[in-house]
Each structure stands twice: as structure tokens, then as C-alpha cells.
Amino acid sequence: MIVEVKVPMLSESVSEGTLLEWKKQVGEAVARDEILIDIETDKVVLEVPAPQAGVLVEIVAQNGETVAADQVLARIDTAAAAEAAPAAANVSAQAGVMPAAAKLAAENGVDTANLQGSGRGGRVLKEDVQNAGKPAAAAAAPNPVLNGDRPEQRVPMSRLRARVAERLLASQQENAILTTFNEVNMKPVMDLRNKYKEKFEKEHGVKLGFMSFFVKAAVAALKKFPVVNASVDGSDIVYHGYFDIGIAIGSPRGLVVPILRDADRMSIADIEKAIVDYAVKAKDGKIALEDLTGGTFSITNGGTFGSMMSTPIINPPQSAILGMHATKERAVVENGQVVVRPMMYLALSYDHRIIDGREAVLTLVTIKDLLEDPARLLLDL
Numbered sequence: 001m002i003v004e005v006k007v008p009m010l011s012e013s014v015s016e017g018t019l020l021e022w023k024k025q026v027g028e029a030v031a032r033d034e035i036l037i038d039i040e041t042d043k044v045v046l047e048v049p050a051p052q053a054g055v056l057v058e059i060v061a062q063n064g065e066t067v068a069a070d071q072v073l074a075r076i077d078t079a080a081a082a083e084a085a086p087a088a089a090n091v092s093a094q095a096g097v098m099p100a101a102a103k104l105a106a107e108n109g110v111d112t113a114n115l116q117g118s119g120r121g122g123r124v125l126k127e128d129v130q131n132a133g134k135p136a137a138a139a140a141a142p143n144p145v146l147n148g149d150r151p152e153q154r155v156p157m158s159r160l161r162a163r164v165a166e167r168l169l170a171s172q173q174e175n176a177i178l179t180t181f182n183e184v185n186m187k188p189v190m191d192l193r194n195k196y197k198e199k200f201e202k203e204h205g206v207k208l209g210f211m212s213f214f215v216k217a218a219v220a221a222l223k224k225f226p227v228v229n230a231s232v233d234g235s236d237i238v239y240h241g242y243f244d245i246g247i248a249i250g251s252p253r254g255l256v257v258p259i260l261r262d263a264d265r266m267s268i269a270d271i272e273k274a275i276v277d278y279a280v281k282a283k284d285g286k287i288a289l290e291d292l293t294g295g296t297f298s299i300t301n302g303g304t305f306g307s308m309m310s311t312p313i314i315n316p317p318q319s320a321i322l323g324m325h326a327t328k329e330r331a332v333v334e335n336g337q338v339v340v341r342p343m344m345y346l347a348l349s350y351d352h353r354i355i356d357g358r359e360a361v362l363t364l365v366t367i368k369d370l371l372e373d374p375a376r377l378l379l380d381l
Contacts (some may be wrong), residue, residue, distance in 0.1 A: 005074040017041040045285045054078035104129045176352040179311040184368045186342045204269040212271040219264045221366040225359045231317040246298035251282035258291040323347035
């Protein structure tokens with residue numbers, strides 16, 4: 001029986017995707033639920049599994065093609081037994097060489113057995129054959145355009161990068177963005193963390209970081225100033241009675257912002273575990289669409305990379321975002337005395353269409369005050 005391999009259903013906000021690289025070739029046996037190909041959307045990479053075991057008898061859509069939900073990608077013969085593929089390309093594919101690479105190698109007399117494949121799983125790609133015999137530096141830069149001693153390289157944006165660019169540009173054009181700043185003395189939180197971090201990790205199986213304190217402080221501030229947790233819908237202001245906090249995470253494919261849903265109901269340990277889980281998923285390209293959908297407020301930590309000050313861009317349709325930065329020891333005045341304290345600059349970008357300066361400033365001051373007296377987070381004060 002012939003069964004079709006189709007593009008899985010996409011979310012309402014994702015209309016199409018791009019096929020990456022087929023992991024199987026025509027004539028090869030496949031197992032049920034074995035991943036055949038990945039589809040890159042503007043949010044995540046989706047894996048397409050084999051619906052049934054059998055032999056891949058036809059590939060309808062090729063690497064790099066744009067596809068839509070429910071589109072047929074390939075066909076599998078569930079009754080066929082795996083046979084040796086008669087075509088040289090298929091033999092080469094089974095040996096770890098993509099068909100296009102095998103064809104080019106045969107035309108140019110290149111021995112693919114001596115090539116180090118740069119494709120998934122070490123497969124030899126067409127580019128590897130093209131770079132055969134070139135110096136390592138030249139091979140490392142795919143298809144540079146030479147202009148004397150001023151090389152350039154043109155690389156198409158990934159769907160995720162293009163989508164991020166589109167959303168950030170739209171955010172700046174559609175929102176009346178202002179940013180307010182403050183600074184926080186991180187010593188109380190650092191002292192608390194240092195005192196309990198070993199017991200915390202032993203008890204909960206996850207390290208105690210700083211982000212969970214910021215999430216808790218942000219939620220408390222949003223409860224005091226609900227408009228900062230609201231969003232604009234046409235001529236309406238939508239006040240959200242829940243707190244879904246987006247945490248900006250860098251990944252090999254670009255920035256993603258997975259959501260901590262009902263963060264007000266999460267413990268410090270729950271938050272830390274969720275952030276670690278999302279970080280691993282982002283690194284492995286396993287973030288799901290539902291992980292990125294929604295959100296009422298976001299937090300981004302430029303301090304991870306050493307940033308001292310920035311103006312974060314709002315993630316629509318949210319109306320505000322908190323920016324964390326690097327903690328540095330600075331001289332400050334306390335009770336008339338100059339002392340050294342670990343200080344961090346905070347930034348709150350907000351949509352001035354619905355959030356006045358008063359609410360924005362007081363929201364940031366509330367976050368600052370709670371971090372400088374973290375016991376208040378436990379006592380709900």
C-alpha cells in the first residue's frame with residue numbers, strides 16, 4: 001500500500017515552511033516514526049516522521065522548496081521490501097553522499113571517500129565536492145564573491161531570522177516605544193543565592209539562577225500595574241488576568257522567546273527548571289510552536305553577553321519588555337557613605353499609547369525594590 005508523507009498542520013500564524021535536507025533517499029527502507037526531513041518555519045523547525053514503515057518510493061518536494069500545511073512531500077510503499085538502489089546516486093546516498101554531490105564528484109573525478117562531509121550526520125554535500133582540494137580557509141567560506149582583497153559573502157536569511165526582522169521592524173513602526181531606566185543593587189539577591197544555591201540544587205536538581213527572581217519580581221509589579229501586562233487590539237485595551245512571561249533565549253538559529261505560562265503560579269524551582277528545559281530545546285532545535293505562542297510580558301538578558309545598557313524592543317502584541325544587563329561593581333552612596341556594590345542597570349521599554357510614564361517608572365521601581373529586598377517576594381509584600 002502507498003501512503004503519503006505530508007506537511008504537518010501548522011499554527012494560524014505560520015502559513016508555510018522550507019524543506020531542509022532529506023534524511024532518506026528513494027529506495028531506502030524507513031521505520032515508522034523515523035524522521036524523514038525537517039521543515040524550517042519562521043518560528044521553529046518541525047520534524048516530519050514516517051507515518052508507516054516501508055520503502056521510500058517517491059520524493060515529491062525537494063530540499064529548499066517552500067511547502068504548506070498538508071502538502072504531499074513523499075510516498076512510502078508499506079508492502080515493499082528494502083532493495084539495493086540501482087542508481088549510483090542512491091548507492092552513494094546510502095554511503096553517506098548526497099545524490100547531487102555524487103553526480104558532481106563523478107563528473108570531476110573526486111573521490112568522495114576522502115571527503116569530510118559537512119551535512120547532517122556527516123553526509124557529503126555538493127559544496128564539499130566543490131571545495132575539494134581548496135585550502136581550508138577557502139572551503140570554510142561558502143561561495144564568497146571576490147573583489148580584489150575585499151571578499152563578500154551573500155547568504156539568504158533563514159525564515160526565523162527574516163521573521164524576527166519583520167516583527168521587530170513592525171514593533172518600532174506600530175508602537176510608541178519609550179524606555180525608562182533604573183539600577184538595582186544585586187547584593188541581596190546574590191547573598192541569598194550564595195547561601196542556598198547548594199541546598200537548592202540538591203533539593204530540586206537544578207541550579208539557582210537570577211532569572212527566576214526577576215520573573216517573580218516582574219509578576220508582582222504587573223499585578224500592581226495591570227496595564228503593563230495588557231495589549232492593544234485595534235481601539236481596545238485587552239487586560240490579561242494571567243501572567244505569561246516570555247524569556248528571550250539565543251539559539252543557533254536566532255532569538256526565540258518561549259513562554260512561562262501562568263508564571264504567578266510557578267515556584268522559583270519551577271521557573272528555573274522551565275528555563276533550562278527551554279534552553280536545551282532551543283539549542284537542539286526542538287522548540288515547539290506552542291512554546292512560542294502568546295505571552296503578555298517579556299524579559300531579555302543582554303548581560304549574558306556583557307551588555308551594560310540597551311533599549312529592548314517590545315515583542316508584539318505585548319506592550320512592555322524588561323531588559324537585564326551585566327552586573328558590575330560600582331561605587332554608590334548608602335547612608336552618606338561611599339560603598340562598592342554589585343549594580344545592574346535595568347531598562348523597561350513600553351508602548352506609550354496605553355502605558356503612561358508613571359506606570360512604567362513605578363513598575364520598574366517595584367521590580368528594583370523587590371530585588372533589593374527579596375524576602376518581600378516570599379511574603380507577597
